[in-house]
Amino acid sequence: xxxxxxxxxxxxxxxxxxxxxxxxxxxxxxxxxxxxxxxxxxxxxxxxxxxxxxxxxxxxxxxxxxxxxxxxxxxxxxxxxxxxxxxxxxxxxxx
Amino acid sequence: xxxxxxxxxxxxxxxxxxxxxxxxxxxxxxxxxxxxxxxxxxxxxxxxxxxxxxxxxxxxxxxxxxxxxxxxxxxxxxxxxxxxxxxxxxxxxxxxx
Amino acid sequence: xxxxxxxxxxxxxxxxxxxxxxxxxxxxxxxxxxxxxxxxxxxxxxxxxxxxxxxxxxxxxxxxxxxxxxxxxxxxxxxxxxxxxxxxxxxxxxxxxxxxxxxxxxxxxxxxx
Amino acid sequence: xxxxxxxxxxxxxxxxxxxxxxxxxxxxxxxxxxxxxxxxxxxxxxxxxxxxxxxxxxxxxxxxxxxxxxxxxxxxxxxxxxxxxxxxxxxxxxxxxxxxxxxxxxxxxxxxxxxxxxxxxxxxxxxxxxxxxxxxxxxxxxxxxxxxxxxxxxxxxxxxxxxxxxxxxxxxxxxxxxxxxxxxxxxxxxxxxxxxxxxxxxxxxxxxxxxxxxxxxxxxxxxxxxxxxxxxxxxxxxxxxxxxxxxxxxxxxxxxxxxxxxxxxxxxxxxxxxxxxxxxxxxxxxxxxxxxxxxxxxxxxxxxxxxxxxxxx
Numbered sequence: 001x002x003x004x005x006x007x008x009x010x011x012x013x014x015x016x017x018x019x020x021x022x023x024x025x026x027x028x029x030x031x032x033x034x035x036x037x038x039x040x041x042x043x044x045x046x047x048x049x050x051x052x053x054x055x056x057x058x059x060x061x062x063x064x065x066x067x068x069x070x071x072x073x074x075x076x077x078x079x080x081x082x083x084x085x086x087x088x089x090x091x092x093x094x095x
Numbered sequence: 096x097x098x099x100x101x102x103x104x105x106x107x108x109x110x111x112x113x114x115x116x117x118x119x120x121x122x123x124x125x126x127x128x129x130x131x132x133x134x135x136x137x138x139x140x141x142x143x144x145x146x147x148x149x150x151x152x153x154x155x156x157x158x159x160x161x162x163x164x165x166x167x168x169x170x171x172x173x174x175x176x177x178x179x180x181x182x183x184x185x186x187x188x189x190x191x192x
Numbered sequence: 193x194x195x196x197x198x199x200x201x202x203x204x205x206x207x208x209x210x211x212x213x214x215x216x217x218x219x220x221x222x223x224x225x226x227x228x229x230x231x232x233x234x235x236x237x238x239x240x241x242x243x244x245x246x247x248x249x250x251x252x253x254x255x256x257x258x259x260x261x262x263x264x265x266x267x268x269x270x271x272x273x274x275x276x277x278x279x280x281x282x283x284x285x286x287x288x289x290x291x292x293x294x295x296x297x298x299x300x301x302x303x304x305x
Numbered sequence: 306x307x308x309x310x311x312x313x314x315x316x317x318x319x320x321x322x323x324x325x326x327x328x329x330x331x332x333x334x335x336x337x338x339x340x341x342x343x344x345x346x347x348x349x350x351x352x353x354x355x356x357x358x359x360x361x362x363x364x365x366x367x368x369x370x371x372x373x374x375x376x377x378x379x380x381x382x383x384x385x386x387x388x389x390x391x392x393x394x395x396x397x398x399x400x401x402x403x404x405x406x407x408x409x410x411x412x413x414x415x416x417x418x419x420x421x422x423x424x425x426x427x428x429x430x431x432x433x434x435x436x437x438x439x440x441x442x443x444x445x446x447x448x449x450x451x452x453x454x455x456x457x458x459x460x461x462x463x464x465x466x467x468x469x470x471x472x473x474x475x476x477x478x479x480x481x482x483x484x485x486x487x488x489x490x491x492x493x494x495x496x497x498x499x500x501x502x503x504x505x506x507x508x509x510x511x512x513x514x515x516x517x518x519x520x521x522x523x524x525x526x527x528x529x530x531x532x533x534x535x536x537x538x539x540x541x542x543x544x545x546x547x548x549x550x551x552x553x554x555x556x557x558x559x560x561x562x563x564x565x566x567x568x569x570x571x572x573x574x575x576x577x578x579x580x581x582x583x584x585x586x587x588x589x590x591x592x593x594x595x596x597x598x599x600x601x602x603x604x605x606x607x608x609x610x611x612x613x614x615x616x617x618x
Contacts, residue, residue, distance in 0.1 A: 001101055001153075003306045008108045010310040012115045012142070013347075017317050019119040019135065024324060024337060031128050032336035033374065034135075034181045036343075040366075041139040041170055042115060043343045045146045048163060049108070050350055052153045058355045058519040060154075060162050061511055062346060062362050065524065067166045068504050069367030069531055071173030073339050075493060076371040077332075078180040079538055080378035169503065176496045195311050195351055200415035202315040206322050208408030213326035215400035219387035221331050221380055225338055225373065229322050232345060232365070237411065243352040245424030250441060251353025255425045258445035261360045262457045265523050268364045268372075269464040272607040275376045280471040280611060288383045289390065 005053035009046040016042030033077045040070040100152035107149030114142035129182060136178045140171055200240035206233030220281075220288050224274050231267045235260055311351055318344050331377040331384060339370040355519040356442040359511070363527035371534070372608055437586035439517030446521070447589045451578045455567065458560045458596060461603045465556070469547055472612040478548035481609035482537070497539030504532040512597055516586075522593050526600035533605045547612050552602070559599030563592050 016039050024032055044063050051059025121134030147167045154160045210233055213226030238256055245253030282288050321341040328334040342365030349358035392400075429441050429449065436448040446454050472479070505528075512525030536542050545552050566588050570579040580588050 006306045015115040015119045019122040029332040030181045036336045036339040045143045052150050062358045065362040067169040071177040073370035074177035077374045080375045204408045204411035208404040209322045212404040218390040244422035247424045247426040250426045253424045254441035257354045258442045273464050276468040
């Protein structure tokens with residue numbers, strides 16, 4: 001069973017990495033940040049699979065930490081972008 | 096019983112891995128940023144969901160099971176939010192150079 | 193090849209790659225990034241050595257592993273300080289060049305010489 | 306199968322490191338670096354350093370990404386000038402030769418490491434009973450090498466003072482970071498209301514189990530700091546002005562408690578940071594509880610950067 005789980009983790013990582021090669025080329029920054037965030041999903045799957053393979057219960061906490069922080073870079077990116085173009089961020093604020 | 100549970104794990108994890116594969120294919124085949132992100136986010140979140148379902152019989156306590164389901168829900172929440180936000184900057188700035 | 197040797201060699205290459213970037217990339221933010229690559233290479237090398245010390249039922253030597261945790265946190269704080277310095281330089285001069293002969297945009301730094 | 310995974314991981318990490326160095330634009334390089342941190346987490350799992358993996362997931366994958374991506378977006382306009390200053394071909398060849406030499410020397414060392422490897426694990430195992438904690442890493446951090454941890458807490462504080470000292474004169478004592486506007490369409494607002502309660506529970510949980518299982522104050526404090534940051538990013542709360550007295554006290558409380566415990570040791574057990582017989586676990590818990598809020602606030606404020614506004618919002 002452990003062999004199968006490690007194999008699945010390797011397969012998922014390989015798939016996500018293939019996608020990563022495509023998306024790091026761009027065209028825009030937004031695509032790249034999104035790619036980083038989505039690779040997080042594959043990474044969490046791999047961590048969970050490896051944890052189940054080794055039977056180490058604490059790996060779940062690593063996955064939990066990754067899941068909680070997965071989207072932070074994306075949030076920070078959008079925040080920084082909006083701060084640069086203040087006109088756009090205020091459109092929906094209204095008077 | 097144990098054999099049945101292991102079989103369940105294998106089937107669900109393979110299905111999950113397939114969705115990651117599908118996400119990558121979508122990424123390589125779709126024409127522009129928004130459709131690519133759409134394909135990728137759906138496929139990856141489903142893939143992770145199936146992996147989590149598959150691993151449920153392998154955990155040794157109910158609490159650990161709840162924890163991994165919780166991880167999936169967290170990824171869904173933050174993934175959906177981030178995708179929505181990123182799509183908004185894409186719309187504002189256009190596909191860009 | 194054991195995992196420790198594999199990742200030890202990987203770490204050696206990372207340090208080299210990071211060092212190259214540190215020298216060649218002119219942008220200070222890219223230098224910070226390169227420095228972080230060097231740092232993670234050093235940590236990985238140390239971690240590989242910690243893994244070789246697996247004994248007494250532990251997966252690795254706990255002493256270097258504990259030092260690694262300290263190291264990662266301190267490296268992050270150093271990065272935060274460097275980024276803060278860089279942003280202040282940018283706010284002050286409108287550019288972030290490290291070259292001494294590049295013209296500064298404002299006269300704020302006249303008193304510094 | 307594990308070998309396949311390890312080789313794949315090593316190849317991916319090297320590829321991403323090269324990408325981080327050669328990418329044309331800084332945000333692209335940072336995106337690569339975030340993924341790089343995520344993969345390092347997996348490597349730490351493979352090297353059986355779960356505590357290190359947790360730290361890398363929290364710091365490398367989370368906080369560093371936030372810090373660098375914001376800076377990269379802000380400094381976007383400076384990139385074209387920097388690109389023009391690319392060093393000459395001869396410099397680049399020299400740099401490549403130097404880097405290759407360093408890599409070669411290190412690789413030789415890796416291949417020539419002594420067998421059997423020296424290890425302190427048996428000694429940690431022999432002495433861990435005295436500390437009454439179950440996690441050997443925690444025992445090292447707070448008993449056997451407690452001085453390192455104390456100095457680390459102080460270094461973090463000094464870094465924060467360094468960051469603050471970069472404030473312009475008019476903003477000294479004011480609030481760090483830019484004023485965050487509430488999110489117009491409510492998505493971030495929603496996440497900032499749902500995620501922090503879960504994140505705070507998770508952070509305290511990881512802190513709490515740290516005595517006996519992988520986890521601890523650094524990882525827990527990072528999660529708490531991230532949740533604080535999320536609430537501020539969504540505009541639900543503002544950063545406190547750095548001149549507030551309670552804030553200053555919070556920042557020094559952890560290191561002061563740590564030093565006080567050290568002095569108690571000097572008086573009762575004969576050496577600075579020595580724990581009197583039978584009190585080791587209680588004193589370790591005192592230090593952990595005192596450091597946790599300090600670390601949370603220090604890490605959060607470090608990410609916010611220097612004060613940029615006056616005291617009034």
